Amino acid sequence: MNPNAADVRAGMPARACDCHTHVIGPTENYPMVANRHYTPGPASAAQLREHLEHMGMARVVIVQPSVYGTDNQCLIDALQALDGRARGVAVIDAGFSVTRLRLLHEAGVRGVRVNLESAGLHDAGHAERALVTVCARVAELGWHVQLYAAHGVIAALGDKLATLPCPVVLDHFAMAPWSPANAKALIRWLQSGRVHLKLSAPYRLATPGDAARWAQALCKEAPGALLWGSDWPHTARAPGKAPHEVSPYRQIAPAQLLEDIGAWLPTPGLRQTVLADNPDRLYWN
DSSP: OOOOHHHHHHTOOTTOEEEEEOOBOOTTTSOOOTTOSOEEOOBOHHHHHHHHHHHTOSEEEEEOOGGGTTOOHHHHHHHHHTTTSEEEEEOOOTTOOHHHHHHHHHHTEEEEEEEOTTTTOOOHHHHHHHHHHHHHHHGGGTOEEEEEOOHHHHHHHGGGGGGSSSOEEESGGGGOOOOHHHHHHHHHHHTTTSEEEEEEOGGGSSSTTHHHHHHHHHHHHOGGGEEEEOOBTOOOOOTTOOTTSEEOOOOOOHHHHHHHHHHHSOSHHHHHIIIIIHHHHHHOO
C-alpha cells in the first residue's frame, strides 16, 4: 500500500528538493519576450516558499521559463530571495561571455535549459547541435544541460546523450509514451550515469496513467538517475487564449503532489535517493 499524503509529508527526507519550479515576477520589473507562446500570471518567490512549506521540502530548483528568453534576472532575484535553499537552471545564447556565465554560477545556477518543445521544434539534428553548442560553453563550470523536447527528438538522439561532456537531464518523463521498447531504451541511457530524468508534470504526457508505469520501471532499474519536480506553479496555455493573454495555472493541490510522491516513490529509501541524494550531486556541487 502506498503511503498517503500526510505520511509522505511527515516522513520527508531532511534535504528533500523540488527539482522543477518556476518564478514569475511583476511584468513592470521583469518584461516577457514579445514572441512568447503563452503568458503566465505572477508566481512569486514568497509563494514558492509557501509551496515548499506545504510539501515539507527544504530545497528547490528554479527553472528559467520560456517567457523570459535569455533574460535571467527574475531567476537570479528569486535565487537570492530563497537564501541558499535554491539552485537555478538558466537559459543562455551565444552572446553570454565567460564572465556572465561565472556570475550566474555565483548566483546559484547549475544548469542550462534547452527548450525545444515550447517552440514546437522537432528536428533531431537541430537538437543535437544545440546540445553540443551549449555543452561546449558550460562544461568547465560543472553544469548540466536540461532538455525539454518531444520524445521523438529524444529517441532520435539516443545513445548520443550519454556521450556529451555535460550530464543531461530530461524534463517531464522525457515526454515518452509508455511501452516496453521505450522503457528499454530509456533505462539504458539512464544507467549510463550521464543521463537523468525528472519525474514531473504527468499532465504533460499524452496518457497521464503512463506516469505511474514509468515511475515503477525506472525506480526499479535506475533510481540513481531520477529527480522529482512539482512543475509549480503548473503553467499552461489555456484553450482559446492568445499568447499575450494571461492563462490561469493548473489547480493542483499539494496533497495531490504528495500522493504522487507516495505512489511513485513508495519506500523511504527511494524517497531519500530521489528527493535528496540525487539532487545533492547534480545541483549542490
